[in-house]
Amino acid sequence: MIELLRQMELIRAFEEMAEQLYVRGLIHGTMHLSIGQEACAVGAIAALEPRDFILSTHRGHGHCIAKGADVRRMMAEFMGKETGYCRGRGGSMHIADVEGGNLGANGIVAGGLPIAAGVGLSLKMQGRREICMAFFGDGAANEGAFHEALNSAAIWRLPIVFFCENNQYAMSMSVREAFPGIDISARAAAYNIPGITIDGNDLLAVYDAVSVAAQRARAGHGPTLIEAKTYRWRGHSKSDRNLYRTQEEIEQWKARDPIARFRRLLIDEGILDAGRAAELTQAVKAEIAEAVAFAEASPEPDPASMEDEVYA
Amino acid sequence: MTAYVQSTPTGTPPATRELSYAEAIREALRQEMRRDPRVFLLGEDIGVYGGAFGVTGDLVHEFGKERVRDTPISEQAIAGMAIGAAITGLRPVAEIQFSDFITLSADQLVNQAAKMRFMFGGKISVPLVLRTPAGSGTGAAAQHSQSLEAWFAHIPGLKVVVPATPHDAKGLLIAAIRDPNPVIVFEHKLLYRTKGPVPEALYAEPLGQALVRRPGKHLTIIAYSVMVGRALAAAEHIAQEGIDAEVIDVRTLRPLDEATLVASVCKTGRVLIVHEAVRTGGFGGEIAARLAESEAFDFLDAPIRRLAGREVPIPYNRTLERSAVPQVEDIVAAARALAQE
Numbered sequence: 281m282i283e284l285l286r287q288m289e290l291i292r293a294f295e296e297m298a299e300q301l302y303v304r305g306l307i308h309g310t311m312h313l314s315i316g317q318e319a320c321a322v323g324a325i326a327a328l329e330p331r332d333f334i335l336s337t338h339r340g341h342g343h344c345i346a347k348g349a350d351v352r353r354m355m356a357e358f359m360g361k362e363t364g365y366c367r368g369r370g371g372s373m374h375i376a377d378v379e380g381g382n383l384g385a386n387g388i389v390a391g392g393l394p395i396a397a398g399v400g401l402s403l404k405m406q407g408r409r410e411i412c413m414a415f416f417g418d419g420a421a422n423e424g425a426f427h428e429a430l431n432s433a434a435i436w437r438l439p440i441v442f443f444c445e446n447n448q449y450a451m452s453m454s455v456r457e458a459f460p461g462i463d464i465s466a467r468a469a470a471y472n473i474p475g476i477t478i479d480g481n482d483l484l485a486v487y488d489a490v491s492v493a494a495q496r497a498r499a500g501h502g503p504t505l506i507e508a509k510t511y512r513w514r515g516h517s518k519s520d521r522n523l524y525r526t527q528e529e530i531e532q533w534k535a536r537d538p539i540a541r542f543r544r545l546l547i548d549e550g551i552l553d554a555g556r557a558a559e560l561t562q563a564v565k566a567e568i569a570e571a572v573a574f575a576e577a578s579p580e581p582d583p584a585s586m587e588d589e590v591y592a
Numbered sequence: 593m594t595a596y597v598q599s600t601p602t603g604t605p606p607a608t609r610e611l612s613y614a615e616a617i618r619e620a621l622r623q624e625m626r627r628d629p630r631v632f633l634l635g636e637d638i639g640v641y642g643g644a645f646g647v648t649g650d651l652v653h654e655f656g657k658e659r660v661r662d663t664p665i666s667e668q669a670i671a672g673m674a675i676g677a678a679i680t681g682l683r684p685v686a687e688i689q690f691s692d693f694i695t696l697s698a699d700q701l702v703n704q705a706a707k708m709r710f711m712f713g714g715k716i717s718v719p720l721v722l723r724t725p726a727g728s729g730t731g732a733a734a735q736h737s738q739s740l741e742a743w744f745a746h747i748p749g750l751k752v753v754v755p756a757t758p759h760d761a762k763g764l765l766i767a768a769i770r771d772p773n774p775v776i777v778f779e780h781k782l783l784y785r786t787k788g789p790v791p792e793a794l795y796a797e798p799l800g801q802a803l804v805r806r807p808g809k810h811l812t813i814i815a816y817s818v819m820v821g822r823a824l825a826a827a828e829h830i831a832q833e834g835i836d837a838e839v840i841d842v843r844t845l846r847p848l849d850e851a852t853l854v855a856s857v858c859k860t861g862r863v864l865i866v867h868e869a870v871r872t873g874g875f876g877g878e879i880a881a882r883l884a885e886s887e888a889f890d891f892l893d894a895p896i897r898r899l900a901g902r903e904v905p906i907p908y909n910r911t912l913e914r915s916a917v918p919q920v921e922d923i924v925a926a927a928r929a930l931a932q933e
């Protein structure tokens with residue numbers, strides 16, 4: 281339990297640091313922060329087994345960390361260094377940790393969903409017991425790829441958990457405008473698979489829902505569509521001026537911070553005391569500081585090696 | 593490798609016999625599926641229907657519905673699932689029923705399959721094959737007759753194969769299946785029924801090697817896919833007039849065997865590039881530029897010429913359709929004119 285809190289804190293600290301480094305020009309490109317959504321990544325992946333696969337999204341830092349990635353190599357990747365997970369070729373939007381079972385973030389909204397169907401198909405055809413979880417946003421649920429992937433997974437009962445992080449907005453497009461007044465999970469009915477909407481800021485609710493779905497997938501009963509209602513505190517990416525939502529709305533959701541909520545629960549239950557909690561936060565900060573130092577000290581990739589990995 | 597050569601009733605199998613291009617592809621699939629349990633097929637109507645062009649025929653009866661998997665009409669999912677399967681231990685051969693529908697798979701091919709290895713720092717490979725029928729000549733009109741190979745040859749990370757004969761259709765497909773990268777094989781619809789000698793044994797033709805189909809002295813005709821046969825017919829025709837044309841079959845657009853093309857043009861001093869796709873942005877432009885940048889430039893006795901499809905969608909009317917893309921007589925005329933320049 282304390283480990284789950286630590287992971288959420290690590291994600292938060294990692295992203296806050298990444299944001300600072302971005303502002304200081306040490307990280308370039310664009311960046312999509314998942315601050316406020318940590319319970320989804322941590323709760324969902326905690327319900328998987330270590331050898332299971334995930335596919336992630338452009339907002340995938342949390343998924344990567346929760347899947348066990350080393351934050352030093354992640355930070356190095358964000359700074360474009362040779363020691364990064366992708367040797368500086370991927371950056372934040374394409375980070376993958378193949379050995380750890382993270383088959384990659386994706387710069388294309390819903391791009392990972394058909395691939396997840398293929399991973400599920402492959403696992404099933406090989407008779408393997410691993411399963412695959414595909415993360416995606418509410419916006420992705422309106423891409424054709426969503427339909428093609430869910431339908432294929434449903435007809436062949438593939439071992440997949442489709443995990444929708446409904447953070448209320450696809451850039452500026454709110455779910456109120458983008459969906460015809462339904463829960464996204466209701467679409468599961470069209471594929472004759474279970475669909476469930478949960479509180480994505482409640483770590484235990486996420487864990488429980490994914491546990492059921494994972495068990496179902498592993499038993500050969502096919503996919504589940506989980507919709508976790510959550511919220512991103514920051515703008516969509518670094519260019520967002522927040523013109524589409526109010527400060528009040530943001531504050532309301534901040535009051536439902538998944539980390540503070542889980543910490544309070546652990547303290548109330550006597551699992552953690554305030555002193556331990558403070559120590560934990562300090563340890564996480566130190567880990568991030570070390571990651572930054574590692575990344576800064578790491579070498580740049582050699583342009584001469586650039587074409588090495590276009591083809592196998 | 594010889595384990596799967598089937599014996600004929602007389603006992604001793606001939607090493608080579610005539611097969612159609614479609615049969616040669618089916619044989620490649622069958623032999624590779626027998627050899628490697630990781631190979632499987634997925635696509636629309638490839639199972640009991642046997643494929644829209646009959647290519648997959650009866651494979652479902654030997655390998656079952658798991659390994660010859662009929663999919664819903666979901667081109668994006670077909671390509672994406674091939675990727676997912678390829679990165680987790682299988683060797684998928686996906687089919688897109690007409691290459692025109694590859695537009696619906698384009699994201700998965702261009703943004704996912706092609707880039708995954710590079711973006712992930714070399715930590716993954718994507719050994720998938722996507723087969724698809726291309727080209728005009730069947731009266732299927734604008735949305736079922738295009739030649740889009742140049743689009744994909746433009747993308748680093750993809751390989752693009754354009755076989756012209758049954759022999760190559762088999763050998764290049766086997767190489768594609770064994771290749772650790774995503775490979776797109778454009779099969780020409782008009783070639784499916786053409787026949788030619790095909791060895792029974794399993795053999796892989798290397799990707800990235802062009803072939804001199806007909807040696808000649810006076811000019812080089814560079815072609816691929818259906819245009820190879822037309823170029824050869826044109827070469828025979830002008831040979832009677834004393835013009836000796838060398839015909840080269842490019843066979844794979846990416847990787848491109850520039851050396852064979854350059855060597856031929858250095859020898860003949862004249863080059864005509866022929867393809868069915870429209871000229872604008874067509875792969876012939878790339879070949880022309882490579883030749884112009886190479887040592888062949890100094891050997892040129894005339895400007896590099898291109899003969900390509902007209903700048904129109906493929907029309908329905910047969911006469912219009914025929915005149916929209918190069919025919920033997922067009923190649924004859926272009927080659928003759930070039931020889932006299």
Ligand SMILES: Cc1ncc(C[n+]2csc(CCOP(=O)(O)OP(=O)(O)O)c2C)c(N)n1
Nearest residue numbers: 339387388389417418419420447449450451
């Ligand atoms: C196919 C595609 N269309 C548009 C974009 C630009 N884009 C990037 S993220 C995004 C919003 C995605 O929203 P959602 O799926 O809800 O995920 P979230 O950002 O909320 O996590 C958009 C429009 C893209 N990257 N890919």
